[in-house]
Amino acid sequence: MLSSKAIEIVIRCIAVYAVVPFINSLANWLTIVVDSGAIQGPLLVATLVRLLLVLVLWLLAPALGRRLVPAPSAEPPRNVPGLDEIAVLGFGLVGLTLAAPALANIAVYVADVVTASRMLGTLAVSTGTLWGGIVQLLIGFGVFVGSRALGRAFVAVRRA
Numbered sequence: 001m002l003s004s005k006a007i008e009i010v011i012r013c014i015a016v017y018a019v020v021p022f023i024n025s026l027a028n029w030l031t032i033v034v035d036s037g038a039i040q041g042p043l044l045v046a047t048l049v050r051l052l053l054v055l056v057l058w059l060l061a062p063a064l065g066r067r068l069v070p071a072p073s074a075e076p077p078r079n080v081p082g083l084d085e086i087a088v089l090g091f092g093l094v095g096l097t098l099a100a101p102a103l104a105n106i107a108v109y110v111a112d113v114v115t116a117s118r119m120l121g122t123l124a125v126s127t128g129t130l131w132g133g134i135v136q137l138l139i140g141f142g143v144f145v146g147s148r149a150l151g152r153a154f155v156a157v158r159r160a
């Protein structure tokens with residue numbers, strides 16, 4: 001059976017993976033600030049949301065790990081995790097990796113609306129970014145919350 005500690009390590013690996021977009025966003029923001037001297041609100045918000053995402057994933061990894069590990073059963077422990085445990089873990093991690101980047105897209109749109117683009121009075125980010133981010137966030141959250149049910153369904157379909 002997979003332990004919550006092993007899942008915690010995987011979630012922290014996702015947090016480390018999320019550092020790359022944060023560093024890229026930070027570099028873009030710093031380049032714009034140095035070149036133009038103006039602080040770009042939407043890009044700053046996206047950078048801060050990405051940093052917050054990394055911190056939340058890192059700090060909440062133990063709680064998320066306990067959430068993804070199925071309740072201990074009466075069976076004797078095995079050395080190799082079964083398909084049931086791997087399916088739950090897989091769906092939970094897919095849900096996290098879908099929902100996490102969507103937050104930055106939503107934050108960029110909201111920050112752009114609040115600061116209103118100077119370019120011809122139009123929004124630089126389309127409403128498709130907002131709706132795409134919301135849909136991706138909802139799907140990711142749904143897959144994460146329903147990871148146990150999706151895992152059981154996957155195993156049932158596979159064994160049928």
